[in-house]
């Protein structure tokens with residue numbers, strides 16, 4: 048697992064090259080800062096900062112309205 052983490056060259060989620068590697072909160076994916084930011088938006092809409100979802104293996108769905116509120 049950790050070896051893979053450092054061997055990854057592309058984000059598991061969007062495919063961008065990884066200058067900075069970040070471990071996903073929700074899955075085993077190695078992701079870029081951009082995708083990590085999206086996860087943190089999702090986490091902010093989950094109870095307890097998404098603590099119950101750590102390593103759950105999928106990205107919990109939040110509504111588009113919630114995302115838009117976040118950006119405004």
Ligand SMILES: [Zn+2]
Pocket residue numbers: 058059060061062063078079080081082083
């Ligand atoms: Zn990405």
